[in-house]
Structures are given as structure tokens and as C-alpha cells.
Amino acid sequence: MNDRAQTLDRSVRNRTGATRVAPASGFRAQSRRSRVRSSQWAAWAFLAPLVVYLLAFYAYPMYRNLDLSLRDYTVYSFVHGGAPFTGFANYTAVFHDPTFATALINTLLFTFVSLAFQFALGMALAVFFAQNFRLSSTLRALFLVPWLLPLIVSASTWAWMLDSGSGVVNYFLHFLGIGPVDWLTSPHWSLASVIIANIWIGIPFNLVLLYSGIQAIPATLYEAAALDGVNAWQRFWRITFPLLRPVSAVTLMLGLVYTLKVFDIIWIMTRGGPVDSSTTFATWSYQLGFGNLLPEFGPGAAVGNLLVVMALIAGLIYIRLQRRQHA
Amino acid sequence: MSRIVPAAIGPARPRARAKAARRRAKTAIGAVLTAIMLFPVYWMINESFTTDQNLRKTPPNLFPIDGTLAGYRAVLSQQLPYLANSLEIGLATVALTLVIAAPAGYALAKLRPRGGTVVSFALLVAQMIPSIIMAMGFYAILLQTGAINTIPGLVLADSTISVPFAVLIFTAFMSGIPDELLQAALTDGAGRLRTFWSIVMPVSRNATVTVSLFAFLWSWSDFIFASTLDAGGNQQPITLGIYHYIGNNDQQWNAIMATAVTASIPATVLLVLAQRYVAAGITAGSVKD
Numbered sequence: 001m002n003d004r005a006q007t008l009d010r011s012v013r014n015r016t017g018a019t020r021v022a023p024a025s026g027f028r029a030q031s032r033r034s035r036v037r038s039s040q041w042a043a044w045a046f047l048a049p050l051v052v053y054l055l056a057f058y059a060y061p062m063y064r065n066l067d068l069s070l071r072d073y074t075v076y077s078f079v080h081g082g083a084p085f086t087g088f089a090n091y092t093a094v095f096h097d098p099t100f101a102t103a104l105i106n107t108l109l110f111t112f113v114s115l116a117f118q119f120a121l122g123m124a125l126a127v128f129f130a131q132n133f134r135l136s137s138t139l140r141a142l143f144l145v146p147w148l149l150p151l152i153v154s155a156s157t158w159a160w161m162l163d164s165g166s167g168v169v170n171y172f173l174h175f176l177g178i179g180p181v182d183w184l185t186s187p188h189w190s191l192a193s194v195i196i197a198n199i200w201i202g203i204p205f206n207l208v209l210l211y212s213g214i215q216a217i218p219a220t221l222y223e224a225a226a227l228d229g230v231n232a233w234q235r236f237w238r239i240t241f242p243l244l245r246p247v248s249a250v251t252l253m254l255g256l257v258y259t260l261k262v263f264d265i266i267w268i269m270t271r272g273g274p275v276d277s278s279t280t281f282a283t284w285s286y287q288l289g290f291g292n293l294l295p296e297f298g299p300g301a302a303v304g305n306l307l308v309v310m311a312l313i314a315g316l317i318y319i320r321l322q323r324r325q326h327a
Numbered sequence: 328m329s330r331i332v333p334a335a336i337g338p339a340r341p342r343a344r345a346k347a348a349r350r351r352a353k354t355a356i357g358a359v360l361t362a363i364m365l366f367p368v369y370w371m372i373n374e375s376f377t378t379d380q381n382l383r384k385t386p387p388n389l390f391p392i393d394g395t396l397a398g399y400r401a402v403l404s405q406q407l408p409y410l411a412n413s414l415e416i417g418l419a420t421v422a423l424t425l426v427i428a429a430p431a432g433y434a435l436a437k438l439r440p441r442g443g444t445v446v447s448f449a450l451l452v453a454q455m456i457p458s459i460i461m462a463m464g465f466y467a468i469l470l471q472t473g474a475i476n477t478i479p480g481l482v483l484a485d486s487t488i489s490v491p492f493a494v495l496i497f498t499a500f501m502s503g504i505p506d507e508l509l510q511a512a513l514t515d516g517a518g519r520l521r522t523f524w525s526i527v528m529p530v531s532r533n534a535t536v537t538v539s540l541f542a543f544l545w546s547w548s549d550f551i552f553a554s555t556l557d558a559g560g561n562q563q564p565i566t567l568g569i570y571h572y573i574g575n576n577d578q579q580w581n582a583i584m585a586t587a588v589t590a591s592i593p594a595t596v597l598l599v600l601a602q603r604y605v606a607a608g609i610t611a612g613s614v615k616d
Binding site: 039040042043044045046047049050051053054057058060061062063064065068078079125128129131133134135136139141142143144145146148149150151152153154156157158159160161165166168171200203257260261263264268282285286289290297300301304305307308311312314315319 | 350351353354356357358360361364365367368370371374382383384385386387426427428430431433434435438439440441443446448449450451452453454455456457458459460461462463464465466467468470471483484486487490494519523544547548550551554555565566569570573580583584587590591594595597598602605
């Protein structure tokens with residue numbers, strides 16, 4: 001209360017102060033220049049916490065990670081420093097590791113199969129929900145639930161549903177005459193299992209983005225098409241899909257960036273196993289750095305940096321796409 | 328999916344009735360699709376009430392008949408500290424995110440700093456860096472500074488998930504504030520700080536809600552930073568609580584599922600209370616305009 005009265009008082013005083021100074025035209029030009037300079041100072045003062053933050057908590061960890069990947073670290077030197085510089089030895093070791101090919105193929109399979117299904121299902125649902133029937137907005141909101149749940153919750157629920165002996169998925173498959181599938185314990189199925197869970201988690205994201213894209217398409221186009229007797233299938237392929245191309249591109253690229261770094265789901269469901277059958281670069285990196293009793297920080301960081309390169313390539317394509325869309 | 332029947336030629340009344348029927352059919356299909364999508368969530372809830380013996384039984388109980396509260400009793404007796412830690416970590420992450428992101432958003436949106444585009448670009452790139460990379464870097468740093476296995480260390484790491492997103496949201500939102508409003512404040516003698524605090528922030532309430540919501544949810548759900556930076560701590564978040572459960576008592580799936588249900592409560596509450604902010608956040612973070 002008192003505080004507010006004080007600031008009010010100050011603002012009144014400032015206002016009278018401002019009217020008292022009636023600036024001459026030359027003085028005004030000078031003050032404008034100094035105002036520009038002072039506004040630059042103000043701008044950077046407001047930006048400073050972020051810049052310091054980005055340097056300290058993004059750039060520096062990234063630098064530490066790069067440093068880790070270029071030295072031969074042991075647990076002792078990790079704590080006390082003094083690890084010898086070994087150049088690209090960690091990277092060479094990683095490339096020659098038998099896990100490398102598996103992890104690369106799994107990363108690509110996991111990413112692209114997830115993306116294809118998330119996008120196709122998200123698109124179908126977005127078109128469906130865009131028809132605005134009763135309860136459509138409520139049901140659409142419910143579709144967000146899987147995306148909002150903590151990943152450990154979704155992953156452990158799926159792990160239990162896919163349990164070979166008592167899982168509900170095998171119970172349903174039994175009705176279709178399909179014998180029990182060892183989803184998580186068979187090397188043939190483990191990757192498929194984590195992909196299924198990941199698709200489920202990713203559908204809402206695709207649905208929301210594509211739905212908002214569809215909302216932006218002018219309704220008059222559809223009305224004109226309806227007058228021309230165009231059916232629903234043609235309407236999708238001739239109007240919705242082409243006009244949604246920019247939004248689709250952004251959705252897919254963002255999905256790519258997000259899917260490349262998926263770690264939690266795989267680690268919680270299968271830990272990348274059995275015998276690396278569902279490991280990706282993300283889980284392999286974690287496995288090397290934190291998963292064993294004797295951590296291999298150097299190779300772990302090297303794998304992580306390969307992942308960064310992949311994510312950045314995808315990310316730069318995304319930024320270009322978005323720029324072009326804006327232009 | 329319902330096929331769109333070409334408009335029938337005939338009296339208006341049956342056509343209207345057919346249209347109404349079609350709309351009802353769509354609602355029904357939508358409800359079925361939603362039910363299929365949410366089945367895992369239902370199953371989690373169902374299993375959280377199921378007794379140990381029934382968990383391993385074939386066929387499984389599709390409904391929690393002769394259910395048990397044993398799972399929830401286990402949550403109450405063992406998981407409450409974890410939940411409290413997660414709450415604390417989440418709120419601290421929200422505070423840190425807001426303090427850093429809101430002024431930066433104001434600067435980028437309204438004060439046109441030279442070099443601002445470089446900062447914006449850095450933010451976009453920052454969003455693409457996988458957490459596992461950050462985790463390893465943070466591990467090295469926190470180990471050296473002695474902040475490993477502490478809540479402040481984990482809060483710092485968790486905030487890296489939300490800060491870039493938050494700045495982008497604030498910038499996008501604050502760009503929409505009319506310049507005249509801010510100019511009027513300056514003319515009235517308010518400094519930049521006062522303009523920011525008394526005009527920009529109150530007007531940006533929606534952006535603040537969206538940012539806080541996501542920052543909280545992401546830090547609440549975080550597993551990778553928790554498991555790398557706080558696994559040996561004596562104040563661990565709920566994600567680690569669940570993880571230890573999975574590792575330790577493999578048999579007690581009702582307790583695991585009960586913990587999972589409990590850990591999902593914030594997400595559910597936020598979805599119910601702030602649905603439009605959630606949808607706005609997802610779209611604003613990626614597709615501008």
C-alpha cells in the first residue's frame with residue numbers, strides 16, 4: 001500500500017519533470033541519439049541473464065562434452081582432471097564397435113517408422129476432428145493425455161501391457177489366434193515394441209499441429225469444392241493435403257528432431273536390449289556413460305556428439321523450411 | 328471412418344435428419360477412437376487397483392472387480408517424499424525459467440537489441456540438443472562443483488529443457504503488445520524496468536501461464552537428468568521413485584501402476600484446467616502464425 005503510494009508519487013513527479021523541460025530542436029536530436037544508445041543498453045540488460053545462462057548451461061556443457069570425447073578419461077581423471085588428449089581415438093573406437101551398425105540402423109528405423117505412423121495417424125485424426133461434430137473438442141483434448149504423461153509412466157505402462165506372460169496385448173492377440181509374442185524379451189520384437197509405444201506418445205503432437213493447420217485453410221475453398229461435387233477423398237488429396245504441406249513439413253521436421261533424441265521410453269522398456277536389439281545412439285551413449293559399473297565417458301560422449309550432428313542437420317533443415325514459409 | 332454421402336436429392340426434412348444421424352455417427356466414432364487411444368491409461372488405472380494374485384491371472388480382469396488399495400497404500404507409505412521433491416523441483420524450475428525467459432522475451436520482442444537474431448538462432452539450435460548430451464556435460468560440471476545429487480543442480484539441468492521454449496513463447500507473445508502502450512508508459516516517465524514489470528508482464532499473463540505449465544510438466548516428467556544427476560541423492564524426484572520400483576519389486580505391479588497414476592495427476596489437472604494453454608503452447612512453439 002505504502003509502496004504503491006510512493007511509486008505513484010514518483011511517477012507524478014517524473015511527469016511534471018518531463019513537462020518542465022521543453023527541449024529545443026537540436027537538443028531533441030541529440031537526446032534521440034542517446035535514447036537509442038540507452039535503449040540498446042536496456043535491451044542488453046534484459047537479455048543479459050539469458051545470454052549468461054546460455055553460455056554457462058548450454059555452451060559450457062556442450063564444450064565439456066566435446067572435451068570428454070577427445071580425451072581418454074578414467075573415473076580418476078574424470079574427477080581430478082589430467083586426462084590425456086587422444087584426438088579422435090574415441091570416435092574411431094566407436095565406429096569400429098560392433099554395436100555401431102546396430103545402433104545406427106535402429107536409430108534410423110526407430111525414427112522413420114515412428115514418424116511415418118505418427119504423421120499418418122495424426123493427419124487422419126486431424127481431418128476427422130476438423131469436422132466439428134458434437135463433443136469433438138472434448139475428445140480432441142482427451143487425445144492430448146498420452147503426450148502429457150511423464151514418459152516413465154507411459155513407458156512402464158506399455159512394458160506391463162506388453163509383458164509376455166500376463167500382458168493384456170498378448171491376451172487380445174490370443175483371441176485373434178496369435179500365440180504369445182515375447183515383445184520385450186525377444187530380439188526380434190524389442191525394437192517394434194518401443195516403436196509402438198513411441199507412436200502412441202507422438203500422435204497427439206501431430207494431431208494438434210495438423211489440426212491447427214487445417215483450421216487455417218479457408219472454408220470457402222471447401223464450399224467451392226462441394227458445389228463442384230468433389231467427394232471427401234478428392235477433397236483431402238486436392239485441397240487439404242497440398243495446402244497443409246508447409247505445416248506438414250514443419251511437423252515432420254520437429255518430429256524428426258524430437259524422435260532422434262528419444263531415450264526414456266527405450267531405456268525404461270528394454271534398456272536397449274536384449275543384446276542391443278533395440279539400442280539407439282541415445283541409449284548407447286547413456287549405456288556407455290552411465291549404464292555400466294565402469295563408465296566410459298569418452299566413447300559415450302563421442303556417440304552423443306554423433307547424435308548432436310544428426311539432430312543439428314535435421315534442425316537446420318527445419319529452420320530453413322520455416323524461414324521459407326515465412327518469406 | 329464415415330464416408331461423406333453426397334447430399335441426397337429430396338425433401339429437406341429427411342436430409343436434415345440424415346445429416347443429424349451422420350453427426351451422431353461421427354461422435355460415436357470419435358468416442359471409440361478416443362477410447363482406443365486412452366486404453367493404456369485406463370489399463371494403468373485398472374491394474375493399480377488389481378490384487379497381486381489377479382495381476383498374473385489369465386484372462387486378466389478387464390475391470391477392477393474385487394480390487395485392492397494396496398498399491399495406493401504403498402504409494403502413501405513410500406512415495407510421498409519423492410512426490411514432494413518433484414513438486415519442489417518443478418516449482419523451482421518454473422521460477423528460474425520465468426526469471427530468465429520473460430525479460431529476454433521482452434528484449435527480443437520490443438527493444439531490438441543488436442545481435443538479437445543471433446540469440447534467437449542460438450535458442451532454436453539449443454532446443455535441438457539431445458538431453459543425453461546435456462546430461463553428460465552437466466554431470467562433469469556438477470561433479471566438479473559439488474552440486475551433484477542436489478536439488479539445485481537438478482533444477483538447473485531441468486530448466487535447460489524449458490528456457491529456450493519459454494523465450495520463444497514470450498517473444499512471440501510480447502511482439503503482439505501494441506507499441507503505443509509501451510510508448511505511453513515511457514512518456515509517463517516509467518523506466519524500462521517499470522514498463523516491463525507493470526505493463527508487459529500483466530498483459531502477458533497467457534504466455535506466462537503457458538510457459539509455467541510446460542516448465543513444470545517437463546521438469547516433473549524428467550527422467551534422464553534425474554537418473555544421471557540425482558541418482559545418488561537423498562532427495563530424489565518421483566520419476567526415480569517409479570524407476571526404483573520397477574527395478575526392485577518386480578512383482579508388485581499394482582504398486583508401480585499406482586505410483587504411475589499418482590505421478591500423472593499434475594498432467595491431468597493441468598489438462599483439465601488449462602487445456603487451451605496446452606494446445607496453444609504446442610502450436611506456438613513450432614508453427615508461428
